[in-house]
Amino acid sequence: MADENVSKEISIEENGTLESVNGNEEHSDVSSMQKDEEEEGKAEVSSKKKKKKNKSKKKKELPQQTDPPSIPVVDLFPSGEFPEGEIQQYKDDNLWRTTSEEKRELERLEKPKYNSVRQAAEVHRQVRKYIKSLLKPGMLMTDLCETLENTVRKLISENGLQAGIAFPTGCSLNWVAAHWTPNSGDKTVLQYDDVMKLDFGTHIDGCIVDCAFTVAFNPMFDPLLEASREATNTGIKEAGIDVRLCDIGAAIQEVMESYEVEINGKVFQVKSIRNLNGHSIGRYQIHAGKSVPIVKGGEQTKMEEGEFFAIETFASTGKGYVREDLECSHYMKNFDVGHIPLRLPRAKQLLATINKNFSTLAFCRRYLDRLGETKYLMALKNLCDTGIVQPYPPLCDIKGSYVSQFEHTILLRPTCKEVISRGDDY
Numbered sequence: 001m002a003d004e005n006v007s008k009e010i011s012i013e014e015n016g017t018l019e020s021v022n023g024n025e026e027h028s029d030v031s032s033m034q035k036d037e038e039e040e041g042k043a044e045v046s047s048k049k050k051k052k053k054n055k056s057k058k059k060k061e062l063p064q065q066t067d068p069p070s071i072p073v074v075d076l077f078p079s080g081e082f083p084e085g086e087i088q089q090y091k092d093d094n095l096w097r098t099t100s101e102e103k104r105e106l107e108r109l110e111k112p113k114y115n116s117v118r119q120a121a122e123v124h125r126q127v128r129k130y131i132k133s134l135l136k137p138g139m140l141m142t143d144l145c146e147t148l149e150n151t152v153r154k155l156i157s158e159n160g161l162q163a164g165i166a167f168p169t170g171c172s173l174n175w176v177a178a179h180w181t182p183n184s185g186d187k188t189v190l191q192y193d194d195v196m197k198l199d200f201g202t203h204i205d206g207c208i209v210d211c212a213f214t215v216a217f218n219p220m221f222d223p224l225l226e227a228s229r230e231a232t233n234t235g236i237k238e239a240g241i242d243v244r245l246c247d248i249g250a251a252i253q254e255v256m257e258s259y260e261v262e263i264n265g266k267v268f269q270v271k272s273i274r275n276l277n278g279h280s281i282g283r284y285q286i287h288a289g290k291s292v293p294i295v296k297g298g299e300q301t302k303m304e305e306g307e308f309f310a311i312e313t314f315a316s317t318g319k320g321y322v323r324e325d326l327e328c329s330h331y332m333k334n335f336d337v338g339h340i341p342l343r344l345p346r347a348k349q350l351l352a353t354i355n356k357n358f359s360t361l362a363f364c365r366r367y368l369d370r371l372g373e374t375k376y377l378m379a380l381k382n383l384c385d386t387g388i389v390q391p392y393p394p395l396c397d398i399k400g401s402y403v404s405q406f407e408h409t410i411l412l413r414p415t416c417k418e419v420i421s422r423g424d425d426y
Contacts (some may be wrong), residue, residue, distance in 0.1 A: 002414050006011030069130050072157040072408070073122050082118035085411075090240050093186050097241075103414035106309065110306070110413075116204040117411065117420055120166075123156045123202045124209050125160035125423040132425070135215055137192040142182045144190065145366070148200060156202055160357075166208045166363035167286055168330055174216070175271060177403040178315050180394040181329045183365045192217050195224070197405040203361070206284035211312040211421035212407035220263060224404045227270045228315035229426060232406040235278065235292065235311040236419055243303050246282045249293030252313055256294070261317060263402065271320030272313065273397065280422035281308040281409065283361045285335050305413050308420075318401025330392035331380065332362040340386050346379040351388065 063076055073082075092096055097103050107114075133149050148169050158164040172180040173194050182188055190196065199212035215227050238248045249278045252272060258269040278292030293299055294313045303309065333354055342348050353373060354363065368376055383389040397403055406426060411418045 012156045023055055035047060066125060069126055069151055069155055071155075072140065073119060073126065073155050074157055078121075080115070082115055082122050084118065084418065085121060088237070088243055088417040088419065088420040090417060094241055096104075097415045100353070100415065106414045113207060114411070114413075114418075117207040117209060117409075120156070120202040120204045120207060120209040121211075121409070121420045123152060124200070124211050124421055126155055127151045127200075127202075128198070128211075128213065128425065131198070132215075135190070137190055137194075137217055138387075139190045141188045141190060142184075142186055142366075145181055148198075152200070152202055156204070161284075161359055161361075163204050164202075165361075166203040166210065167332075168200075168364035168367065170197060170199035170212070172197045172199075172403075175397045175399055175401045175403060176326070176344070176394050177276060177316070177397060177405065179392045179393045180326065181364050181366070183327060183329050184369050195221055195404055197403065199405065199407065201286070203284075208281050208284075208286060208308075209409045209421050210281060210286060210312075210407060211409055212312060212405050214404040214406065215426055216404070221261065221402065221404070223259055223261040224270060224315055224317065224402060225406075227256050227261075228313045228404045229406045230259075231256040231272070231294070231313040231315065232311055232408060235294070235313060236408060236410055236417075239292075239303060239309060239311060239410060239412070240299075240417060241303060241305045245290065245292055245299040245301050246280060246297050246300045248311075250296040252293075253295045254396060256315055263317065267309050268317040269290075270315045270317065273316050273320050273322055273403070276312075276314045276395065278309060278311045278313075278407070281310055284364065286332070286362060303412060305308070305412055305414055309410050309412070310407055312405060312407030313411055314403055314405050315404045316401055318397035318403070320397070322395040323399055324393040325396040326394040328391045328393040329364045329366075330362055331364065331384070331389050332392060333358065333360050333389050335360045335389060337388050340388055342382070342388075344379060344387065346376070346383040350376050350379040350381060354389070368394050
């Protein structure tokens with residue numbers, strides 16, 4: 001082929017201009033064909049690019065949550081992978097874990113469990129964001145709780161004991177520190193000068209997210225809220241594998257009691273409530289045995305790899321000590337209870353309802369009402385008296401005082417510490 005091209009060029013040179021003109025015509029035809037081919041090629045490339053852009057747009061355009069929220073969180077993450085919480089590195093002697101291949105492999109094995117609890121955390125974040133937008137003085141507390149709980153049920157795709165609410169919505173006011181939710185018929189209304197602890201939980205397959213924040217409309221209470229928020233963040237920072245629980249309590253108390261708050265012209269030293277604690281969390285078990293103190297103390301027990309903890313702190317303008325008071329609303333089946341024979345048929349029937357709908361997760365009277373249970377107070381008392389069910393009455397400091405609370409669920413992963421429930425808000 002190379003030889004033929006050479007002879008053509010010679011003949012063009014010998015025959016003068018005419019041949020060369022013909023050659024140019026041929027050349028122009030070839031070049032125009034090349035141009036056409038190039039343009040077609042460019043058109044194909046651009047159409048491919050457009051298709052790719054359209055595909056990437058489709059990938060990016062994930063479903064957005066509605067307002068009010070109505071789309072289950074599982075539909076917002078088609079990949080089935082839910083967002084990781086805030087990652088904090090371990091300190092000092094545990095820093096080697098960050099790069100340990102063996103520890104990374106352990107995490108890969110636990111991925112399904114991590115994903116379940118992250119799904120529960122994402123539901124918590126979306127629900128609290130929505131509820132914060134609704135909160136205002138004058139709201140009926142029952143309406144507030146039912147709106148929150150129905151939103152959780154929708155976003156978590158409630159499914160028996162596989163997915164749902166982990167415990168009743170605590171909305172304790174002022175000197176009531178914890179475990180208060182309105183019973184049916186309660187007419188309590190949220191006031192401008194109230195300090196409300198909003199404590200609610202979500203779970204997937206028994207993997208519980210326990211997380212709380214405090215709401216106060218009056219800016220006078222801001223230092224009180226900041227004290228518990230910063231104390232909780234300190235507790236999270238200090239937590240880690242092989243850390244003694246008493247050391248966390250001491251660090252929390254130091255931060256908490258560095259605050260003071262002026263309420264109606266009177267200055268109060270902020271106190272940690274010494275008989276309230278954070279706690280370890282197990283599957284279907286909100287209090288799994290270990291307590292995280294929020295004051296200095298002698299608790300020498302250590303945190304261990306793989307454990308979940310609720311780090312929560314309570315800041316008080318009162319005595320810094322709570323007692324049980326007011327009408328009980330919270331109940332929970334005893335996690336370790338064996339078979340106890342019951343005489344009352346109504347108690348047996350109520351226990352069957354509790355086993356089916358809550359198992360060892362906490363519940364309240366409103367939840368029994370919702371399931372159609374009526375005239376159950378005697379049967380419920382019988383279950384409490386026999387030790388099958390444990391009542392959890394409201395926990396109160398002295399009347400007239402104010403308590404604030406912040407809480408997060410953390411996971412002590414083999415390589416790092418994950419604050420599962422962390423959000424943009426706190």
